[in-house]
Amino acid sequence: MSSAVTEAKLWYWQRVSAMALAFFVLVHLATLIYAVQGGLSAAEILGRTRGSWLFGGFYSVFVVAAAVHASIGLAGIAREWLGWKESAGRALGIAFALFVAVMGLRAVYGVVVG
């Protein structure tokens, strides 16, 4: 597969993830504002999230969308602003995507199951 086709696919995934993120961020902010109404204690938050598959599902997809979107953008920044090579930028993007995905999913697991 040529680099041009890969580039076009990455653009597509960044755009699709951006559309998803627009929705997720809005729901996330609304939830935040609602959730802090009763104070902000670990027990109160965990009481709401423990065992909630709706919460777990929502934030799992959120994390994946953020990992996809941010890593593609980061690869572009590394290439254009830092003058990195295509392959180096892409490697950085993949590493960052894995980092965000692992940290994010671990956090989701922590508040839902752990």
Place this chain on the structure above:
Amino acid sequence: MTTELAVKVWRGREAGEFAAYRVPRLDSQTVLDVVTYIQRNLEPTLTYRYACRVGMCGSCAMSVNGIARWTCRTHVAKVAKGDALEIAPLANLPVIRDLATDMSEFFDKWASARGRFVGSATRHEDFARVDPASPKRAVANAGIECIGCGVCHASCDVVTWRPDFLGPAALNRAWTLVNDERDAGQRERLLAVAGDAGCHACHTQGACTERCPKEIAPTAGIAGLKRLVAKAAIRGEL
């Protein structure tokens, strides 16, 4: 209005310096008039390029007070800062000498973007009938009046960052052909404008659209190319 203009003009190639001239100020004077006055009266060796003087040929574009413009249709009154004008060659292109840039790579990019019509009919066939009101034709019409002046290419930050970026003019040309229903070279064209140096490098900053003297919107055309190319790539058609 002052009676004289203080004009600084770039002399030299990539390395060079601005030279200062005093030029009489006139009503309805264009920037090209100023440059021509300097060459005919003050500095016979000044090198610049123009042909039609009426905004058709696209050869007289220069950087005027830091902004790329077609000089034959730019009135001094509109762009002078007080009595000051600073005239330089277009950005993002190699300078041949003084105000003349080497446009080869600019037009080579049109060729790289497959900016050439690919016909499939022969002369034995009837004329193609294209509905002037069809959406594709309307989109092609919106981009087809490009005069190839290079103002958009000089105004594009992405071209500055990535000199191999095809640039707004070449991509706008490709977009008009993508919307030409007679054209038979679509897959090759989409492949040519895809990728790193192609449409997906555009940041949608819109400097090209802002500065285009023909009021074309290359940004919109490039966005259209991004969508078409990405859809084709996802469907495995490229």
